[in-house]
Amino acid sequence: MKTLAALLLALSAAFAQTPPQEELIAAIHQGIASPELNALVTKTLGARGGTAVWGQDYLFVANSPTPVTISIDQQPAVPMQPLAGSTLWMLLTKMRTGVTHEYQYYSAGKPLGARGDAVGFNPDSYRKPGVPKGKVSDKLTIVSKIYDGMKSDYWVYAAPGVDPSVPSPLMVWQDGQGMIGEYSGGRLFTVTENLVAQKLLPPMVYVLIAPGQSTDGRAMRSIEYDTVSDRYPRFLMEEVLPEVEKMYKLRPDGYSRAIGGSSSGGICAFNAAWIMPDKFARVHSTVGSFTSIQWRPQEKLEGGNVYPFKVRKEPKRNIRVWMSDGNDDLENNHGSWPMQNIQMANSLKLMEYDFHFRFGTAAHGGAQQNLDLPESLTWLWRDYDPKKTAQEFKIDPMEKEKPFFRVTIANRDAW
Numbered sequence: 001m002k003t004l005a006a007l008l009l010a011l012s013a014a015f016a017q018t019p020p021q022e023e024l025i026a027a028i029h030q031g032i033a034s035p036e037l038n039a040l041v042t043k044t045l046g047a048r049g050g051t052a053v054w055g056q057d058y059l060f061v062a063n064s065p066t067p068v069t070i071s072i073d074q075q076p077a078v079p080m081q082p083l084a085g086s087t088l089w090m091l092l093t094k095m096r097t098g099v100t101h102e103y104q105y106y107s108a109g110k111p112l113g114a115r116g117d118a119v120g121f122n123p124d125s126y127r128k129p130g131v132p133k134g135k136v137s138d139k140l141t142i143v144s145k146i147y148d149g150m151k152s153d154y155w156v157y158a159a160p161g162v163d164p165s166v167p168s169p170l171m172v173w174q175d176g177q178g179m180i181g182e183y184s185g186g187r188l189f190t191v192t193e194n195l196v197a198q199k200l201l202p203p204m205v206y207v208l209i210a211p212g213q214s215t216d217g218r219a220m221r222s223i224e225y226d227t228v229s230d231r232y233p234r235f236l237m238e239e240v241l242p243e244v245e246k247m248y249k250l251r252p253d254g255y256s257r258a259i260g261g262s263s264s265g266g267i268c269a270f271n272a273a274w275i276m277p278d279k280f281a282r283v284h285s286t287v288g289s290f291t292s293i294q295w296r297p298q299e300k301l302e303g304g305n306v307y308p309f310k311v312r313k314e315p316k317r318n319i320r321v322w323m324s325d326g327n328d329d330l331e332n333n334h335g336s337w338p339m340q341n342i343q344m345a346n347s348l349k350l351m352e353y354d355f356h357f358r359f360g361t362a363a364h365g366g367a368q369q370n371l372d373l374p375e376s377l378t379w380l381w382r383d384y385d386p387k388k389t390a391q392e393f394k395i396d397p398m399e400k401e402k403p404f405f406r407v408t409i410a411n412r413d414a415w
């Protein structure tokens with residue numbers, strides 16, 4: 001044990017200030033042997049394994065008592081290497097960046113776990129020398145009156161250049177607990193700092209808020225995020241943001257505010273902007289749950305499934321919307337995520353909203369968001385002018401000339 005501890009300490013010193021994924025992949029290239037490699041894999045990815053991507057290097061690690069093969073991008077499965085002294089299996093390979101790669105593990109002739117998506121991060125998702133870092137607060141907690149005593153944790157991040165005494169642009173992120181840290185949540189902080197340094201984003205404040213818990217310990221995420229009402233936007237406006245403004249002054253105009261989320265957080269973001277476009281005029285939705293999760297007709301409650309039709313039939317809002325989804329997203333009793341996102345995109349197009357829809361191949365998760373983040377944030381905040389408090393968002397003329405989105409059956413005979 002002393003020898004192992006000394007080796008791990010030596011490795012940590014050798015890779016001081018090196019990102020964990022880069023450190024792990026570099027150690028494999030240098031031929032580190034078990035059990036030191038096993039310990040480093042577990043430290044970086046966890047005991048069950050996972051993926052690590054650095055540049056063109058993709059590391060896949062699975063845990064199984066029997067040999068494991070892996071199929072990547074639906075190609076024939078290839079064997080993975082055993083890590084001696086453990087039940088871990090590994091494959092390190094070079095692949096294309098700027099895309100997502102679908103993968104599936106197999107063991108004993110059967111799929112091992114669900115299929116996954118590895119992200120080939122773009123250059124602005126890697127920290128660059130000399131780029132200043134922002135500042136993130138400790139965890140804060142708020143008790144809501146609007147949600148009858150619900151407790152929610154949140155963090156406040158200030159990008160480089162934010163002056164606490166000068167009102168700043170704002171972006172609220174749902175499921176913010178997954179975005180804390182330099183290499184979490186699509187590397188949001190790193191991407192932001194790179195884009196601010198390039199003047200592609202204004203220095204802004206992020207509010208990263210976690211779903212709450214009721215007084216009896218019940219998870220409130222779906223009630224907060226999937227319900228079509230003004231309750232959650234009021235929670236942000238009346239309870240959360242006044243607390244944030246005790247730390248940083250915020251711009252009050254919707255033009256200077258964005259809101260984003262993934263899955264139920266995506267429909268939540270759109271709902272907030274739809275109901276309060278004067279407070280949130282920029283929307284970032286990935287694998288958005290525009291489905292019937294909280295549709296309760298007997299209680300006269302609408303769910304996210306209504307939005308493709310509300311967009312077509314209700315007065316147009318002055319909002320800008322980035323959306324993305326993948327053709328292997330969810331299909332269950334609440335609805336079809338891919339079909340509903342396509343419906344949303346076509347509704348936005350029909351009504352000539354300023355929108356962009358990215359439709360990839362990924363399953364339900366953060367892969368497409370993580371890949372796109374430098375592009376999506378740049379697109380959402382393009383032409384932002386701090387001297388303005390309003391702008392009429394119009395459909396891009398090139399988008400206007402394109403046809404509506406159409407689908408084909410890709411995974412079976414259509415007849």
